[in-house]
Amino acid sequence: MSDNSTANVHDEPHNGPIKNPKQLLMAVAFSFIVPVFIIIGLVMTVTSGNKPGLGAADAERALAERIQKVGMVEIRDANRALKTGEQVYQGQCFACHASGALGSPKFGDASAWGPRIKTGFDSLWHSALKGKNAMPAQGGGDLSDVEVARGVVYMANAGGGKFEEPKAPAADVASPAK
Ligand code: HEC
Known part of the structure; x- marks a missing residue:
């Protein structure tokens, strides 16, 4: 071994960043402490997902509002019981036809209805569905076609x-030409 190589051997263990026992102690401490904080940070990130948004005054309500869309789906029962002709009349048509308002054929007035009845049911139904002159479509109601027919x-x-009187939807009643 030459003098030079002796110096090299002596230097070798000190090549890394750790130069003395104190630094070694700190390196060991950090290698334990830093992962612990990282884990705590991860846990907090994950659990904070259930918290309501910042600034929400009422946490319960904020949460309810966030999930609201699912509960707000409006379900309309397509199979709901259809209104009878009388119910449709009382609920909608009555407004004009009871008094003959706006020039409508008055309820129970045979002379007003006679000529119209002669045009046939489909023609009358079509008028009621689509509207005619001063009468809006469906008499302004939100009814099924069959209910209008009734x-x-x-x-x-x-x-x-x-x-x-038409009974069940579509199948029993041929749709008028629209
Ligand atoms: C806003 C007032 C108004 C309401 C509500 C209304 N009607 Fe009328 N209706 C009229 C008027 C006005 C006429 C006459 C239209 C014409 O011949 O110029 C009429 C005419 C009719 C006729 C005859 C159509 C024809 O071809 O001669 C039918 C059938 C009829 N209405 C059914 C209904 C039914 C069914 C309802 C309820 C679902 C209803 N109407 C609600 C104003 C109304």
Whole structure:
């Protein structure tokens, strides 16, 4: 071994960043402490997912509002019981046809209904569905086609018509040309 190599051997263990026992102690301490904080940080990040948004005054309500959309789906029962002709009339058509307002054929007035009844049920139904002159579509109501048909039959029959009340949806009643 030359003098040079002796110096090299002596230097070798001190090549890393750790130069003395104190630094070694600190390195060991950090290698334990830092992971612990990282774990605590991860745990906090994960659990904070359930907290309501910042600034929410009422945590319960904030949470309820966030999940609200699912609960707010409006379900309309397509199979709800259809209104009878009388119910449709009382609920919607009555407004004009009870008094003959706006020039509508008055309920029970055979002379007003007679000529209209002659045009046929489909024609009357079509008028009621789509509206005619001063009458808005469906008389302004939110009804099914069959319910409108029942309203038409109810009124037309009260005015001397002899139409049959439509029973179930679509299948039993042929749609008028729209
Ligand atoms: C806003 C007032 C108003 C309401 C509500 C209303 N109608 Fe009318 N209706 C009229 C008027 C006005 C006429 C006459 C239209 C014309 O021939 O110029 C009429 C005419 C009709 C006719 C005859 C159509 C024809 O071709 O001769 C039918 C059938 C009828 N209405 C059914 C209904 C039914 C069924 C309802 C309820 C669902 C209803 N109406 C609600 C104003 C109304």
